[in-house]
Amino acid sequence: MNYRHSFHAGNFADLVKHALVLRLLRARQAKGPVTVFDTHAGAGLYDLTGDGARSKEAEAGVLRLMAADGLPETIAALAAEVRAVNGGASETRLYPGSPLLVARALRKGDAYRGFELNPPVADLLVQALADHPYADGRPGDGYVEALAGVKSGGGSGPLVLIDPPFERPDDYVRAAETAMAVVRADPKATVAVWTPLKDMETFDGFLRRLSGEILVAETRLRPLTNPMKMNGCAMVVLNPPAGADQAAQEICDWVAGTLGDAGARAEVWRL
């Protein structure tokens, strides 16, 4: 368990993921109270100066976001959250992970259940959520715990976030199998899975394990020619709510267009 999300916090992939999560949450809240299950919660809040200097990934991601003008609405909503977490300061020292972003948006009747396998990170998660009464973070295997929560009827039509580190070879299979098991257990569930884009074969193999109504939102920073690099990322959404396609297009277009190389592009499509 070597993965440390703090090295990557606030990178382009976090911006795509978190802008879309905020929009999916808002769409689901419009229908009534929602429970959010987060299989891989992480620490909840990241100090971008924690390991000395800011990471190059944050510099190329959230710091460019915070310096940009004329943001489209979906991206502006994330920038507003980052600014609020930093107390409105002009310097961006802190970056919120999915637990804190969701927790801050919860209303009475909503709930957040986040799981983290790495005990010291789970301690940070509990700390990050301490002021949020509707949010609960705990140690555990999120694939197992979130599915158990959905099966036990923990909130009809939940929003389930699956965001593995993909450091283990079985993460693609477990992510796909968990996503399918969730929608079998509750056909009204919306499931959002984040994956890196390295090479097309790995991504296709993942998509082949899925079926149903599925939105695929790809942000390619560069052509997928070097499979050793994260050349982009994808959000794959099972049972996407109305408006998700347009929101995903806006988010992926902005990130690819602003943070990508000359050959960058966004591809938003239905499986």
Ligand SMILES: C[S@@+](CC[C@H](N)C(=O)[O-])C[C@H]1O[C@@H](n2cnc3c(N)ncnc32)[C@H](O)[C@@H]1O
């Ligand atoms: C990409 S980070 C999560 C980031 C978080 N979702 C966010 O958006 O802020 C992945 C996290 O999953 C944790 N992890 C790995 N395998 C896990 C599992 N089976 N269940 C729960 N957490 C796991 C890692 O320790 C790491 O902190």
